[in-house]
Amino acid sequence: MNDQPRRRPAKPHRRPKKDPVRFLAFEALRAVDERDAYANLVLPPLLKKARAKGDFDGRDAALATELVYGTLRRQGTYDAIVAACIDRPLREVDPPVLDVLNMGVHQLLGTRIPTHAAVSASVELARVVLGEGRAKFVNAVLRKVTAHDLDGWVEKVSPPYDEDAEDHLAVVHSHPRWIVSALWDALGGGRAGIEDLLEADNERPEVTLVARPGRSTTEELVKALGEDNSLPGRWSPYAVRMAEGGEPGALEAVRESRAGVQDEGSQLVAAALAAVPVEGRDSRWLDGCAGPGGKAALLAALAAERGATLLAAEKQPHRARLVERALAGNPGPYQVITADGTRPPWLPGTFDRILMDVPCSGLGALRRRPESRWRRRAEDLEAFAPLQRGLLREALKAVRVGGVVGYATCSPHLAETRVVVEDVLKGRGGEPVEAEWIDARPLLPGVPALGEGPDVQLWPHLHGTDAMYLALLRRTG
Numbered sequence: 001m002n003d004q005p006r007r008r009p010a011k012p013h014r015r016p017k018k019d020p021v022r023f024l025a026f027e028a029l030r031a032v033d034e035r036d037a038y039a040n041l042v043l044p045p046l047l048k049k050a051r052a053k054g055d056f057d058g059r060d061a062a063l064a065t066e067l068v069y070g071t072l073r074r075q076g077t078y079d080a081i082v083a084a085c086i087d088r089p090l091r092e093v094d095p096p097v098l099d100v101l102n103m104g105v106h107q108l109l110g111t112r113i114p115t116h117a118a119v120s121a122s123v124e125l126a127r128v129v130l131g132e133g134r135a136k137f138v139n140a141v142l143r144k145v146t147a148h149d150l151d152g153w154v155e156k157v158s159p160p161y162d163e164d165a166e167d168h169l170a171v172v173h174s175h176p177r178w179i180v181s182a183l184w185d186a187l188g189g190g191r192a193g194i195e196d197l198l199e200a201d202n203e204r205p206e207v208t209l210v211a212r213p214g215r216s217t218t219e220e221l222v223k224a225l226g227e228d229n230s231l232p233g234r235w236s237p238y239a240v241r242m243a244e245g246g247e248p249g250a251l252e253a254v255r256e257s258r259a260g261v262q263d264e265g266s267q268l269v270a271a272a273l274a275a276v277p278v279e280g281r282d283s284r285w286l287d288g289c290a291g292p293g294g295k296a297a298l299l300a301a302l303a304a305e306r307g308a309t310l311l312a313a314e315k316q317p318h319r320a321r322l323v324e325r326a327l328a329g330n331p332g333p334y335q336v337i338t339a340d341g342t343r344p345p346w347l348p349g350t351f352d353r354i355l356m357d358v359p360c361s362g363l364g365a366l367r368r369r370p371e372s373r374w375r376r377r378a379e380d381l382e383a384f385a386p387l388q389r390g391l392l393r394e395a396l397k398a399v400r401v402g403g404v405v406g407y408a409t410c411s412p413h414l415a416e417t418r419v420v421v422e423d424v425l426k427g428r429g430g431e432p433v434e435a436e437w438i439d440a441r442p443l444l445p446g447v448p449a450l451g452e453g454p455d456v457q458l459w460p461h462l463h464g465t466d467a468m469y470l471a472l473l474r475r476t477g
Contacts, residue, residue: 016127016135020055022103025067026129029099032072032371039068039371070106071099072370073202076174077150078102080157081109085144097134100126104142109150119143165191173198178378179363186412186457193461200460201366201373207242208233209251210267210294212301214331215258224251234464235447236267238298257328262294265364265410265458265465270295272443272456273355273406274302276472280402285310286351288341288395289358291319293326295408296336299355304332311346313339342390349400356395357408358388364410364467367460381415388416392424396433399475404438407471412457417469421455425473434477440470 024046031037043065050056056064071078082101083090090098104122107113113121119142126135148156158171166184170177175198184194211218221240222230229246233239239262242248253259285303290296290312300310312327312334314320320338327334339345341356361380366373388409395405409416425433437454444450449462455471 016124018128019121019125020050021060021064022067022121022125023128024050024056025064025071025103026096026099026125028064028068029071029103030096033095033099036375038369039072040369043068066111067103067106069204069370070110071103072374073367074106074110074174075102075370075374076176077154077157077171078105078109078174080171081105081145081153082141084153084157085141097126097130097138100130100138101141104138105145108142108145109153115146119146161191169194169198174202175366175373176376179366179373179376182363182378182413186414186417187459196461197459202370203367203460205263205367205460205466206231206464207245207248207261208264208267209240209242209248209254209259210236210238210262210298211240211253211259212257212297212330213238214301214305215329216253220253221251221259224253233264233267235444236264236271238267238271239264257297257326260294260297260326262298263365263368263466263468265463265468266295267298268444268447268458268465269357269406269408269468269470270298270302270355272440272470272472273353273404274299275443276353276404276438276474278352278402278404281400282306282352283308284351284353286346286354286395286398287312288344288354288356288391288398290314290323290336291316293319293323295355295357296323297326297330300327300330300332300334303334304330308332308352310334311351312336313341313344315340341394342387344394344398346398348397351399352403354395354399354403354405355408356391356405357410358384358391358416360384360388360409360411360416361413362410363413364458364469368466381413384416385420386429388420389424389429392420393430393433396424396435396473396475401475401477403475405435405473405475407473409469410466412459412467412469417457418455418471421471421473433475435473435475438472438474440472443472 028043031042032039047061107118123135123139126138154172158168161168166177166180169180187193209221211221218240229244231241231243248254248261285308287296287299291314296312303310312323314323317338324336361376362372392407399405439454440456441450441453450456458465458468
């Protein structure tokens with residue numbers, strides 16, 4: 001007799017199956033992390049390529065988009081949950097592994113995907129992109145995550161609000177603590193307002209179109225979209241919202257630059273500057289930081305209706321080319337140049353209206369670029385400060401006496417908004433400028449909750465727009 005124990009036959013080796021949807025989402029997340037890319041720039045070409053290969057339909061594209069944006073928006077919360085499920089510091093987990101884990105956590109806690117499907121699909125993805133050993137680690141962590149739902153985990157990993165309000169909100173709403181603090185300072189008020197704002201930052205924004213006056217109409221856009229996929233703008237007379245999403249570039253008016261994709265907050269900024277009454281000459285307009293061209297295109301269209309000329313200046317050559325594309329076909333006279341607004345080629349007192357939409361932290365567009373919240377640092381604002389003051393100071397020199405300057409930022413941070421304007425007007429860091437505030441609120445008709453003025457701060461949770469800031473200044477001497 002053979003007393004040797006009988007060996008079990010080895011399991012046949014199974015090659016991991018590549019899931020095209022999750023693999024594409026992983027590719028996009030890696031590009032965001034490795035190349036500091038933006039998801040809204042990386043994802044569309046990946047989706048286009050997948051469609052061309054026949055791998056994707058509309059539902060696949062929607063799921064891939066949700067996996068990418070949902071994972072990025074909730075990264076802070078998911079990091080805290082993963083950290084509670086592992087026995088090492090989170091910083092010791094390789095970034096590709098963390099991407100697979102966070103995407104798996106999002107499927108478990110942030111979507112309706114069944115638990116078993118979310119875990120098995122994530123483990124299979126790990127086998128494809130990480131290898132068998134790391135796939136086992138992913139499997140172990142995600143099975144621990146299934147112990148609680150999102151509310152249960154948030155309660156477990158976030159400090160109590162009464163002990164550390166800012167850190168509690170940072171974990172619950174997936175924002176860095178310094179951004180929570182900055183937004184709360186700018187917003188003012190109690191807990192309800194800041195929670196509403198942070199929640200709005202985590203919602204998928206609508207796609208909003210602008211019908212450029214004299215070139216297209218809202219009626220044309222509604223007809224092209226169909227009534228089931230179109231809603232009127234909340235505040236801008238030029239806006240149409242896409243109710244069900246879709247591909248704006250498929251619209252003829254967008255392809256021809258007669259219309260474009262533009263948040264209503266940006267539309268309101270340009271429209272308010274154009275609506276300020278000015279006495280005397282009103283024929284020379286300037287967009288001093290024109291890239292990528294959305295506000296310049298709307299201003300050019302509004303200027304053309306009055307026989308005025310727009311000069312669109314942009315420092316970066318590649319962004320100046322985007323401005324040229326946006327303005328192509330504008331019926332009125334315009335010019336696009338590559339120029340630095342802090343060392344302008346134009347003479348003082350040249351213009352009647354100037355928009356200076358300055359480079360900033362972008363904290364007002366976190367719902368559109370969720371990765372920005374993890375990329376920005378508080379010290380970044382110090383680098384923007386001299387540039388913002390320099391651009392506003394030069395704009396006030398470039399406008400004629402009686403003319404108007406619009407200072408705008410896509411940020412609600414006080415250090416980038418009212419503090420900049422007050423510093424320039426009072427001559428801090430340079431010579432004082434003779435100018436007066438214009439109350440911007442009446443120039444945004446119908447828009448509620450605009451505060452005490454004279455400047456205006458828009459908010460995602462109050463207005464459904466990006467958090468755009470606008471100060472209007474008239475040169476007096």
